[in-house]
Amino acid sequence: MVQDLSTLTAFIDGEPMRFNDGDTVLKFIDRHRGRGHVPTLCDAPQLEPYGACRVCSVEVAMQEDGPRRVVASCHTPLTAGMHVFTESPKIRKLRRNIVELVLTDHPLDCLTCEVSGNCELQTVAAKVGIRQVRYPSGANHLNRSKDRSHPYMTSELSKCINCSRCVRACDEVQGQHVLSMHGRGFNARIIKGLDQSFMDSTCVSCGACSQACPTSAISDVFFSKSIEATRKTRTVCTYCGVGCNLNVATKGSEVLSIQAPTDSEVNHSHTCLKGRYAFKFVKHPDRLRKPLIRYNGHFTEATWEEAYDYIAKNLQRIKEEHGGNAVGGISSARCTNEENYLMQKFIRVGFGTNNIDACARVCHSPTAWGMQKAFGTGAATNSIEDLEYTNCILITGANPTEGHPVTGSKIKQRVMKGVPLIVIDPREIELVPYAKHHLQLRPGTNVALLDMFAYYILEAGLIDQDFIKKRCENWEEFEQGLRNLNLDESERTHGVPREKVRAAAIEYASAKGAMAFHGLGVTEHSHGSKTVMTIADIAMMTGNIGRPGVGVLPLRGQNNVQGAADMGCQPHQGAGYLQVNDEANHKLYEEFYGAHMSNEIGWKIPQMYDAALAGKLKALWIMGEDVVQTDPNTEHVKSALNALEFLVVQELFMTPTAEFADVVLPAASFLEKSGTFTNGERRVQRVNAVIPPIPGTKSDGQIVCDIMQRMGIPQADYTPDGVLAEIARIVPFFKGATWENLTDQGTQWPIKEGGIGTEILHVDSFKRGLGKFHFFRFQESKEIEKHHDEFPFILTTGRILEHYNCGTMTRRTGNAQIVTEDLLAIHPDDAAKKGIESGDMVRIFSNRGEVNMKAKISTEVKPGILYTTFHFPENLVNMVTSSECDEDTMCPEYKVVAVDVEKVPASSMPKKQRMMEIA
């Protein structure tokens, strides 16, 4: 029923007020009288109304002097003309008595309690006017033991008031179902898992329960809720492409704790254990604190002046002797937009070369490339918020609950509410039990499977003719390709029964709106770009583009991998994705920078290694990337770095890559600098320094500005707003961005004049005009063709929630106590054949090398497939990975490696070398 606006009025203590359709009584009061006017205990803004504590009780009547009824305001819907009485004597008495009863079973040790001063129970008790507890002390739960088992989470359930906020946070925010209420009545109590400790339960340490708990019953080792901070600074997390907003509490230059702001559009008071708890690396003793210069093979501490002079002298010499093309730069998706922008400017302007690339090369370069080919823009078409409006979710080659935890939990929440989920993944990921369809294909056969998926959409007549005709081109060729598919061959290739593919395809295509997410399981293949384009095809053929609840959304891996490419850290495109070998663009850049620029496409990262080995690349500058540990085929990378004449590395820690450097510059972490990150949904967000750089270090942006000035390249001093203003003048889709108008919530690009953002791309037309269909026939990876006979297993790699990449940061935090090693998952049938048991040390070998790791027997993989995470580089899993890569972008094929496996006899076990000491 549509409400007449004039009737949207109700009364608070006699005063008429407007309300919104769908308001509860409490929401209505909160809006007009402020949160806290009506006290609450079990209600929390991030949770659904629950109505358990009854402290929020009010009296309601349909006429001012009509009969009144007491209701819990939090879950009572408001109706027009309702009279709400918030402070009647009866209500005051009721509330006071409820709180009094709560206090009979609560330790009254407020003065020494962790949350004293920040305790909601304390606030509510004061608000309702408790002066004494009239009840004698009787049976109680005051002697429950504390749980101190976990590196982060703590509990002291004698402080628990049974409001179930933690249970609901675990269910409704995270979706982990670790907490629940055991028993009932007076004996009800909170349990973790099957009545275990935090450490032994399946808790993922997201901290949602701790943030939701109104007392100190569940908290964390940093006392996040009650922290006595001198300052709280809002910034953006550095751990993944979700871009969670964080409130960081500091005292002087000490980071005390991190919480998630409730008003954040990206993460709504939620974040994961990396964002919330993994910050202790900042002051770790291993941090580099002085520039290091290598003289005669040994590092010597130096001043910044000495280091800059040494670098300038050497780079000038190399430029003069070998030309600017002998210099290259690798920028970092961990760094800010401003730093990435400066880095590419430094290389392009300073050396007249386009030899600039970033770590997007090894993760999402196929996404940027493929989506540009299909749509014209290499970025997510929609926002994560669209999950609220979608009718079907397709995830291809991504594991969001581990890799993008907050997006993962949002997906899980939607699926638990009935939105069908399709997972295309060779492994049984955490979301699979929730999925309606799991297409468990052989690694490396995405194109074969997605072609079949598209074929069945076509066959079922579920294509959007109108959309295809008006908005797209090249349909005929694509359709022809699908019609000529050999389904038998296709089915044999990917190994998923065709009926399952058909059912999933029909599910996707018949949904009113369907969102397609993908991750590195799509891109890190020899046909990565082609898979991205095929996903784009499927979205276009079903008209799933350009409106809420649809789209193609790459789950960008690192916090600023979107930004690194936007800022031009790619050898073929400058800032703002303008092709460097286009004459008009070249002119534009030369005029803008007032310098001679190259109009030749530069080297991609793998080509830089080859050029170094061929003696063509002499100097390399790496900003915040550990290529030795993270790029494939380690030996090849090492020999390339060895072949260089001069290597500069900006780093937080002495990484294996930094070990190869001639100069190592100590950089500042994300908590020590300001700038902007662009998350996976194109949202440009402000990163604010919460503490100054630790003594001896400088932010990456500052370092690049310093060296440019030292080398005589015109560059102003580093300020985040100053650099952003320069970016806005050259990057078309940053045109309206200023430091101020990005606001706390950030703005999604393209940003128009006045700071107006764009939530959905390609609404009326595609960026490239018409959306272009591309048909690709499956081709076997060369890795399999060349090596499968000799190495019959396929090894594929992925991530785990607790660690980030090679663990440089997370392994210097408490996370290292939670997950201590990488394990190799092997199917029980294969394990039996090879005589391997869980926990056995096994040797995995390819034609490149071998590694040893511990086996875990699991049905998460199919027979013939092995799986491992890659966060413990001492295992050196990249010793076995290949140099095969995506044909279009040279993104390495980490996901398909031909290997064999065998049990290592206990006697011949090599001593495990640890590269890092964990604090």
Place this chain on the structure above:
Amino acid sequence: MALAIPAELESKIDEVITHYPVSKRSAVLPLLHLMQHQFRFISDEIVNWVAAKLSLEPIQVLEVVTFYPGFRQTAPGKYHIRVCRTLSCAMAGSYELMDSLCQAAKIDRSHVDHHHPIAVSEDGKYSIEFAECLASCGFGPVCMVEDDFFEKVEPAKAGELLARYSA
């Protein structure tokens, strides 16, 4: 050690699940009844099995088990006795009946509390617990041995009652 589910039970379970097409979570309760009938009590292993069967987290099953006193979390004796202690029976002597049954069956109830309501005899043959109303208020005290129902049980005849279950 894997839980051995008889094929007949599993097919019954599969059939029961079809009664709940909207949310499999609703099948927790009937599945727990079937499992308790088969295995006499609900072990953690059973909790995990039911959770996996219904694609739930184990805690979502455990919370149901602990909410209802009718589900046992520890093994009962060969013959499980439930003595009603609700008002009419209590007035008619259910506490005396409990005492004399315990004496006859050699059951020590001193460790019984809310979380551990069941006491088992030394030889494991009998176990006993108080139950709420068994719906025969006019004929207290009443008790049940397994699924057999007894009314107006005189405490003095506890031994006689147990003798029927001596096998």
